[in-house]
Amino acid sequence: MAVKIRLARGGAKKRPYYRIVVADVRAPRDGRFIEKIGAYNPMVPKDHPDRLKLDEDRVKYWLSTGAQPTDRVARFLGDLGLAAKPAIPAHTKKNQPKAKAKERVEEKRMAAEAAAEEAAAASAESAAE
Known part of the structure; x- marks a missing residue:
């Protein structure tokens, strides 16, 4: 049993x-x-x-x-202390962001990279002058 x-x-x-x-x-x-x-x-x-x-x-x-x-x-x-304590799974499907949220994060990351590239190019131009 x-x-x-x-x-x-x-x-x-x-x-x-x-x-x-x-x-x-x-x-x-x-x-x-x-x-x-x-x-x-x-x-x-x-x-x-x-x-x-x-x-x-x-x-x-x-x-x-x-x-x-x-x-x-x-x-x-x-x-x-009577038994081994089970670990809580860190990544389950429920606590992950959904598709649209992932898209928004990716768009923000791409925009930040583009802004950083533009700022680097502008600083390089001003330094060349």
Whole structure:
């Protein structure tokens, strides 16, 4: 049975609250789980002690039995030193500029190069006189 350590969403609309649970990969996100091992409340400040609560002994146990944390949970565990912290991909397709924005940047670069060439030619002419 493949087991994941993941977030199960709770709370009201626009007021999320997450339980950190160990669940079978086939179970729904907010559905059946094996064990609740913590909670995450993104609505409180980052330095607040109630933002992330974890039962570290149970996390270590489930990691030792082969449970795989999801990316977000792995980042939490990495911050606490319980698991390797995954790297955030620097370049994804979503954060790249679109075609028109790339064209505008290229046009500005070409205009700047042309202006620099004209200024160099003008300074060379004035120096020759």
